[in-house]
Amino acid sequence: MNFKYSFLAILIVICSFLSCTKAQVEPEIDPNRKGEITLNFDNIAGTKDLKLGENYTNAAGEQFNLDMFQYYISNIKLKTEDCREYVVPQDESYFLVKEEDTKSQLITLKNVPEGNYNSVTFTIGVDSLRNTMDVSKRTGVLDIGNAGMAKGMYWSWNSGYIFVKAEGISSQAPAGPDGQRKFRYHIGGFGGYSSKTINNIKTKTLDLGRDRAKVRQGKNPEVHIIVDVLKMFSGATNISFATHPTVMFSPFSVNIAANYVNMFEYHHVHNEQ
Amino acid sequence: MKNKLLLIAFLVFAFISCQNQNIEPEVQFYVPKNFPQPVYDLSKNPVTTAVFALGKALFYDGILSRDGTISCGSCHQQQSGFTQHGHDLSHGIDDLLTLRNSLPIQNLAWQKEFFWDGGVFDLDLFAVSPIEAHNEMDETLPNVLNKLRNHAKYPSMFEKAFGTKEISTERFLKALSQFQLMCISANSNYDKYVRNEGVMLSTEELTGLQLFKQKCATCHSGELFSDFSYRNNGLPVGNPEDTGRERITLNEQDKYKFRVPSLRNVEATRPYMHDGRFRSLEAVLDHYEKGIVQSPTLDSQLKNGIALSTDEKQKIIAFLKTLTDEEFMNNRLLSEF
Numbered sequence: 001m002n003f004k005y006s007f008l009a010i011l012i013v014i015c016s017f018l019s020c021t022k023a024q025v026e027p028e029i030d031p032n033r034k035g036e037i038t039l040n041f042d043n044i045a046g047t048k049d050l051k052l053g054e055n056y057t058n059a060a061g062e063q064f065n066l067d068m069f070q071y072y073i074s075n076i077k078l079k080t081e082d083c084r085e086y087v088v089p090q091d092e093s094y095f096l097v098k099e100e101d102t103k104s105q106l107i108t109l110k111n112v113p114e115g116n117y118n119s120v121t122f123t124i125g126v127d128s129l130r131n132t133m134d135v136s137k138r139t140g141v142l143d144i145g146n147a148g149m150a151k152g153m154y155w156s157w158n159s160g161y162i163f164v165k166a167e168g169i170s171s172q173a174p175a176g177p178d179g180q181r182k183f184r185y186h187i188g189g190f191g192g193y194s195s196k197t198i199n200n201i202k203t204k205t206l207d208l209g210r211d212r213a214k215v216r217q218g219k220n221p222e223v224h225i226i227v228d229v230l231k232m233f234s235g236a237t238n239i240s241f242a243t244h245p246t247v248m249f250s251p252f253s254v255n256i257a258a259n260y261v262n263m264f265e266y267h268h269v270h271n272e273q
Numbered sequence: 274m275k276n277k278l279l280l281i282a283f284l285v286f287a288f289i290s291c292q293n294q295n296i297e298p299e300v301q302f303y304v305p306k307n308f309p310q311p312v313y314d315l316s317k318n319p320v321t322t323a324v325f326a327l328g329k330a331l332f333y334d335g336i337l338s339r340d341g342t343i344s345c346g347s348c349h350q351q352q353s354g355f356t357q358h359g360h361d362l363s364h365g366i367d368d369l370l371t372l373r374n375s376l377p378i379q380n381l382a383w384q385k386e387f388f389w390d391g392g393v394f395d396l397d398l399f400a401v402s403p404i405e406a407h408n409e410m411d412e413t414l415p416n417v418l419n420k421l422r423n424h425a426k427y428p429s430m431f432e433k434a435f436g437t438k439e440i441s442t443e444r445f446l447k448a449l450s451q452f453q454l455m456c457i458s459a460n461s462n463y464d465k466y467v468r469n470e471g472v473m474l475s476t477e478e479l480t481g482l483q484l485f486k487q488k489c490a491t492c493h494s495g496e497l498f499s500d501f502s503y504r505n506n507g508l509p510v511g512n513p514e515d516t517g518r519e520r521i522t523l524n525e526q527d528k529y530k531f532r533v534p535s536l537r538n539v540e541a542t543r544p545y546m547h548d549g550r551f552r553s554l555e556a557v558l559d560h561y562e563k564g565i566v567q568s569p570t571l572d573s574q575l576k577n578g579i580a581l582s583t584d585e586k587q588k589i590i591a592f593l594k595t596l597t598d599e600e601f602m603n604n605r606l607l608s609e610f
C-alpha cells in the first residue's frame with residue numbers, strides 16, 4: 001500500500017467514524033438507482049398551525065395577523081449517513097413556498113440517488129449569482145413576468161429578488177393613509193452588483209439526528225420541516241410592529257434575516273415502507 | 274381640384290414610402306469607430322430585423338400601461354434625444370410625476386448600470402420598472418404579457434421574431450432591449466470631426482473642446498462623455514428623500530451621489546440634472562463656477578468650483594452643441610411613425 005492510498009483509507013475511516021453512526025450500510029442501496037424525496041415546509045406560529053388572517057402575538061406582545069407569508073428556498077443539498085452529498089442541479093433548485101398555496105409547501109426532488117439521508121442544506125432566498133443572471137435563466141418561480149411566481153418577489157428599481165415576504169395587520173402598527181394598520185417586511189439583498197451592500201442570503205443546514213430519510217427507487221420519503229413565523233419577529237432582535245412597521249431594503253433588514261434563519265427546524269421524517 | 278391634388282400627393286407619398294420599405298436595410302448592431310467595445314453581451318440577444326421591429330412596436334405601444342395611454346415613447350421622445358422634453362420630472366399615467374428627470378435612451382449598450390442611481394444592472398431587466406411603477410405605467414408585467422397574447426398582431430410578430438408565437442418574459446424583454454440597443458448616437462459633428470469624416474469644428478468649438486478636456490473630462494470622460502461613476506457635483510439638496518446612489522448601496526458615503534450623465538445630445542435633453550432643476554446649459558455652467566454647495570460627499574475636485582470666465586463658458590457650450598446628433602434624432606428606423 002503506498003502512502004497515498006493509506007492516507008485515503010484513513011480519511012475514509014475517520015469520515016465514517018465521525019458522521020456515520022450506523023457504519024453498516026444496508027446492502028439494498030445502489031446510488032445508481034434514483035428515487036425521490038419530498039421536503040414539506042409546514043408554517044406554524046409558535047404552538048399553532050399558521051393560518052392567514054388568524055391572530056397571534058409576537059415576542060414584543062403585539063397582536064397581529066398575516067395576509068401574506070412566502071419565501072424562496074434554493075440550492076438544496078442532501079447528505080447521506082455515509083458522507084455522500086447530492087446537490088440538486090442548479091437550474092432546478094429554486095422554489096417559492098407560499099402560505100396561501102399548499103402545493104408550494106411540498107418540494108419534491110426527483111432523480112435523487114438511493115441512500116439514507118441525514119442532513120438537508122438549503123439557501124433561504126436566491127444566491128447572488130442567479131440574481132445577476134440573464135433573463136433566460138430566470139424561469140419558473142424566478143420568472144418576473146409570471147403572476148404568482150416571482151411577481152411581487154422582485155425589486156425592479158434595485159434589481160434583485162425578495163427572499164422572504166411577510167405582510168399583515170397589527171393593531172399596534174401605525175395607521176397608513178388608508179387607515180389600515182399594515183406591516184410589511186420584504187427582506188432581500190444579495191450583496192450588491194458593483195458596490196457592496198447588505199447581504200441577507202442565509203444558508204441553513206438541518207440535521208436529522210438519528211433519523212434517516214430513506215430514498216429508494218419507487219419510495220419517496222417526506223422530510224417534515226416546521227417554519228415558525230414567530231421566530232422571524234424574535235431572537236437577537238425582537239421586532240416590533242409599532243416601531244418597525246415597514247422593513248424593506250434597509251440596514252435594519254439584516255436583523256430580521258438574522259432572526260428568520262432560525263425559524264426552520266427539522267421535525268420528523270416519514271419513510272414509505 | 275383641391276381633392277385631386279391631395280389624391281396625387283397621397284399617391285406620391287404612398288409610392289415613396291413603399292419604395293422606402295423595399296430598400297429598408299437589415300437591422301444590424303454596430304460599434305462606431307470612435308467607441309469602445311459595448312458592455313452589453315450581444316451574443317445573448319443578437320440583434321435581428323424582426324426582433325428589433327417587435328421591440329420598436331412595443332416601445333411605442335401604450336398597451337404596456339394600465340389604461341393604454343402611456344408608452345415608453347411618451348417619456349422618451351426621439352426629437353429630444355429620447356427624453357421627455359420640457360419636463361423637469363416626467364409625467365406618467367394619470368399625469369403623476371416621476372421622482373426624477375428622464376434619462377435619454379442612447380448608447381445603452383455601453384452602459385453597465387441604469388437609472389440615475391444605477392439600481393438596475395441589466396438592460397433586459399429594466400422595462401419592468403417603468404411598467405410596474407404606479408406613477409409611470411401602473412401595469413404588471415404578467416398582465417402586459419397576457420394582453421399581448423390576446424392581441425391581434427403581437428403573436429405573429431413574436432413568431433416572426435423568434436420562430437413561435439410564444440410570448441415569454443425573456444422574449445418580451447429582449448425585444449425591448451433590441452430597440453434600445455439600436456439607439457446608437459454617434460453621428461454628431463464632433464464624431465465626424467474625430468473620425469476625420471470631412472467635418473471641421475469652428476475655432477470657438479475647438480477651444481471649447483480643449484477647455485472641456487481640462488475642466489470637465491475627469492468625470493465626463495471618453496467618447497461617451499461619462500465615466501459612469503456616481504458623484505455629488507455640488508447641487509444643493511432638492512428632494513431630501515432622493516439620496517441617489519445611497520438608496521442602492523445603503524452606504525452613507527454615497528448620499529446624494531448620482532451617475533455622471535453622458536453629454537451626448539445635451540442640447541436637446543433639457544432640462545438638466547437628476548431632478549431637471551436647470552433649464553439651460555448656461556445655468557449648468559454657472560453652477561459649476563459659483564453654485565457648488567459644500568457637503569460631506571461633495572466630489573473633491575469640485576471643492577473650489579470650476580474657474581470659468583464668461584467667454585470660456587460660451588466656448589464650452591459651443592462645443593457641447595457639437596454633440597448634437599441630428600441624424601440620430603431624425604433616424605426613421607427609430608421613429609414612432
